[in-house]
Amino acid sequence: MGDVEQDDGQVVAAQPIRRLRRAERREQILDAATRAFARAGYNATGLDDIADEAELTRAMLYRHFDSKADLYRAVLDRACVRLEEATGADDFDDSAIPALLRAAAADPDGFRLLFRHAAREPDFRELIDSITAASREVAHRNLARRIPAGPWLDWAATLIPAFTLEAVIAWLDAGQPDPDQAAARISQAVRGVMAAAHASH
Amino acid sequence: MGDVEQDDGQVVAAQPIRRLRRAERREQILDAATRAFARAGYNATGLDDIADEAELTRAMLYRHFDSKADLYRAVLDRACVRLEEATGADDFDDSAIPALLRAAAADPDGFRLLFRHAAREPDFRELIDSITAASREVAHRNLARRIPAGPWLDWAATLIPAFTLEAVIAWLDAGQPDPDQAAARISQAVRGVMAAAHASH
């Protein structure tokens, strides 16, 4: 029976127990964990929070993942894979920003989790560092055609990818208005930052 | 005696025990804690890490601070106060960015700690939120003269302060080259972002 005896002794009809196949349940847990972790990051999120979010018991989490860290890695990995699928090889051409917006809109919790939390967590940031390092490389190559080598080139190559991510997250926070306009505005803003970076002051 | 018997039985001259008055020692602990926390944030930094950094024992930390959280708050408070002193009322006029650069250069660990770590830590972000909220307010007011109310105004008002901080931190990471040029470049970049935000697309 799915019935439940409450504190006051009343017996009420509870939700019939939903049974899913392993793969489905796993995905559902990953979805819930992504939402839960996205709120406060790894440390501040207890397994109970995740279990509640997934409407499951803590025990079930351990039937699908070896540990909290394992679950977190699975969450981050999935978010990374989705991001890479959505953005392609990330060549930083004009199609990159619309692709990034699509990816963020398709999985906003995962996106925020990756760049707002995981990027600052010592035990996990390596996963994200590979992405940001690659972006910096690409930006560095592209900017090197206009900006002479030196600290300002390094500065711009670090700043522009970081700025782009901030702009995308701010767009999510603003309610995802008009993706096409967003892409145009962010692209223009990036050009503005580039201009400032290679101006002679 | 400041001498110390080592594992191998040898007795060597140790550092003479440095005794400081309470206020001095407190400041020294805050300095060390700022450095230690700045590396990895609150959770990933143990009291032993801080004690090592300060060249003291854990017990001493408790003579100056009630708890780890108390110490962290003291560190953040001091960083906030220094920041506010260095930037003045933060009116976001043209003097704001040079002031921000001065503040960051004067206390780079504190600056990074505030905006890279504390801003994402649920138990402590309230301290930083007041700063970022105020910046957003100011930006919102200034931008409202050019950008019609709506999601794009909100987007720009969130993004521009965040971008400015990213730019300052990237400048720290690049080795703090030429503060005057940095201010000019960041100001120009901000104008570029503003232009993109209020363009009609």
Added chain:
DNA sequence: TCCCTTGTAGAAGGCAAAGTGTACATGTAG
């Protein structure tokens, strides 16, 4: 119908790190 898998509920274990206590050493103010 039978039985395996998925599921609940909750107690108990274990471990890392915070927090406390005690004993003792020593520079410095009074």
Added chain:
DNA sequence: CTACATGTACACTTTGCCTTCTACAAGGGA
């Protein structure tokens, strides 16, 4: 001189939370 605040050293307790274990319930395919 001497008393106290500052300091070391280190063992101990507490706590929070991950992790494991046990006992039982129930859906659903063979």
